[in-house]
Amino acid sequence: MSPSRSQTDETRGWIVPVGGAEEKVGHPRILQRFVRLSGEEESRIVIIPTASSLDETGKQYEDLFQELGAQSAVSLPYRERVDTDRDDWLEALNDASGVFFTGGNQLRLSATLGGTSVATLVRRLNAKGIPVGGTSAGAAILPEHMIAYGGTGGTPLAGMVSLAPGLGLTNRFVIDQHFRERDRLGRLLSALSYNPFAVGLGLDEDTAAFISPDNVVRVVGSGAITVVDVSQLSHSSIAETREGEPLCMTDVRVHILPHGSRFDLNTRCATPP
Amino acid sequence: MSPSRSQTDETRGWIVPVGGAEEKVGHPRILQRFVRLSGEEESRIVIIPTASSLDETGKQYEDLFQELGAQSAVSLPYRERVDTDRDDWLEALNDASGVFFTGGNQLRLSATLGGTSVATLVRRLNAKGIPVGGTSAGAAILPEHMIAYGGTGGTPLAGMVSLAPGLGLTNRFVIDQHFRERDRLGRLLSALSYNPFAVGLGLDEDTAAFISPDNVVRVVGSGAITVVDVSQLSHSSIAETREGEPLCMTDVRVHILPHGSRFDLNTRCATPP
Numbered sequence: 001m002s003p004s005r006s007q008t009d010e011t012r013g014w015i016v017p018v019g020g021a022e023e024k025v026g027h028p029r030i031l032q033r034f035v036r037l038s039g040e041e042e043s044r045i046v047i048i049p050t051a052s053s054l055d056e057t058g059k060q061y062e063d064l065f066q067e068l069g070a071q072s073a074v075s076l077p078y079r080e081r082v083d084t085d086r087d088d089w090l091e092a093l094n095d096a097s098g099v100f101f102t103g104g105n106q107l108r109l110s111a112t113l114g115g116t117s118v119a120t121l122v123r124r125l126n127a128k129g130i131p132v133g134g135t136s137a138g139a140a141i142l143p144e145h146m147i148a149y150g151g152t153g154g155t156p157l158a159g160m161v162s163l164a165p166g167l168g169l170t171n172r173f174v175i176d177q178h179f180r181e182r183d184r185l186g187r188l189l190s191a192l193s194y195n196p197f198a199v200g201l202g203l204d205e206d207t208a209a210f211i212s213p214d215n216v217v218r219v220v221g222s223g224a225i226t227v228v229d230v231s232q233l234s235h236s237s238i239a240e241t242r243e244g245e246p247l248c249m250t251d252v253r254v255h256i257l258p259h260g261s262r263f264d265l266n267t268r269c270a271t272p273p
Numbered sequence: 274m275s276p277s278r279s280q281t282d283e284t285r286g287w288i289v290p291v292g293g294a295e296e297k298v299g300h301p302r303i304l305q306r307f308v309r310l311s312g313e314e315e316s317r318i319v320i321i322p323t324a325s326s327l328d329e330t331g332k333q334y335e336d337l338f339q340e341l342g343a344q345s346a347v348s349l350p351y352r353e354r355v356d357t358d359r360d361d362w363l364e365a366l367n368d369a370s371g372v373f374f375t376g377g378n379q380l381r382l383s384a385t386l387g388g389t390s391v392a393t394l395v396r397r398l399n400a401k402g403i404p405v406g407g408t409s410a411g412a413a414i415l416p417e418h419m420i421a422y423g424g425t426g427g428t429p430l431a432g433m434v435s436l437a438p439g440l441g442l443t444n445r446f447v448i449d450q451h452f453r454e455r456d457r458l459g460r461l462l463s464a465l466s467y468n469p470f471a472v473g474l475g476l477d478e479d480t481a482a483f484i485s486p487d488n489v490v491r492v493v494g495s496g497a498i499t500v501v502d503v504s505q506l507s508h509s510s511i512a513e514t515r516e517g518e519p520l521c522m523t524d525v526r527v528h529i530l531p532h533g534s535r536f537d538l539n540t541r542c543a544t545p546p
Binding site: 080081082107108111112115148159162163164166193234235236237239 | 383432436506511
């Protein structure tokens with residue numbers, strides 16, 4: 001949606017939003033695949049736990065990624081905006097072969113990192129091929145247009161969702177998480193009703209969208225991804241509907257995609273497993 | 274804020290948001306300057322009156338631009354999303370040397386044009402050098418992050434403003450209009466608190482920001498532009514503050530700039546007339 005942005009950018013790294021509560025013991029296939037994309041036994045994963053208010057979150061993911069065979073896994077606990085000036089942390093980030101944002105509150109991520117050299121560096125890393133992922137709040141922050149918070153329920157209401165600028169790795173997708181568990185179809189539709197140019201990805205828990213450099217979404221995990229495609233939308237009533245009233249949206253296309261399915265943004269085609 | 278987007282793009286056209294209620298008789302210097310940028314007596318201006326619910330708005334601006342010496346001024350009254358498929362209108366748009374969005378409701382613009390070939394074409398035109406402007410709602414739609422609606426007052430409250438994706442001509446600015454007249458500093462600050470990467474431009478009525486291809490803002494008109502620069506922000510409490518409660522924001526820099534002033538986005542320096 002920007003004049004100077006190319007439609008596909010094959011040198012970009014993978015973008016990996018996870019719906020939250022991904023399996024961490026037993027068969028943690030989402031995190032395992034993230035390690036593989038990051039270089040397997042040569043991977044140097046940097047964890048950004050800023051969304052979380054718990055001190056142990058960073059350490060937990062350090063241990064997880066190391067158990068999964070990463071060469072190194074280091075968390076950089078940015079708390080305040082002034083922390084983003086730390087040169088040693090910027091150097092560690094610059095050397096990452098994969099970057100992962102933990103869960104928590106996505107507004108803590110955007111308010112702490114937005115407009116700083118950390119946000120710029122993560123975008124640069126992804127642009128040159130480094131995979132960037134995140135779970136829950138860490139998934140929400142990845143695109144240009146982030147769902148900050150919103151209401152619950154299956155049908156969209158005017159004013160039901162609040163958007164904020166995210167990290168800006170892609171503006172082709174709007175991401176929602178804990179999707180089935182927290183009944184969020186309504187708020188995702190509401191977010192898309194404002195300006196039907198993006199594709200909605202509703203991620204169930206323990207389910208990830210592995211978005212390739214050429215914008216093909218691969219579904220990995222025990223739940224499903226609800227893809228909401230409004231490219232054929234013929235009407236959205238958002239300009240006329242009063243706050244709290246149901247929206248009118250016609251010709252929305254939806255795909256429910258479990259593990260092994262794909263969605264190709266370029267052709268708008270979904271492929272079952 | 275996007276990996277594949279260049280920081281400055283000197284081939285881009287001017288972006289001209291107007292704060293609404295610009296002078297139309299007597300000395301209409303904002304519209305006159307827009308005609309000059311569009312090619313003076315060779316200008317072919319296309320007006321998009323979609324934001325307005327009044328049938329006569331398009332015709333009014335046709336007359337205005339013609340009186341000001343444009344070679345042609347044609348309005349394309351897109352009402353429903355299906356209208357965006359009209360080939361004759363797309364051809365007229367493609368031939369424009371300047372594009373202008375009228376006022377009304379910015380959600381009517383985003384919901385009707387978002388994701389369509391009209392939005393794509395306007396971005397392409399601007400990317401190759403064609404000036405794109407708009408007044409009131411037509412100003413709000415221009416950037417990537419648009420203020421959809423919000424509350425009134427000088428201090429920011431959590432949840433006071435609703436953002437939506439706009440046309441995406443620039444993501445470096447967040448624009449608000451009728452700024453002094455409707456007391457909107459609070460909602461502009463609130464919009465910037467989410468992710469302090471953009472610069473806020475609060476446009477008084479009859480006042481325009483002429484944003485050059487190299488991102489220098491020139492102020493034209495009888496009011497002022499309030500530039501809100503959060504690049505040095507040391508704290509934003511948006512992640513912790515409850516809806517309706519006052520936000521904490523520290524180290525916000527503000528410039529109040531009347532006619533003849535400039536603000537350079539690259540150096541973050543303001544220059545008085």
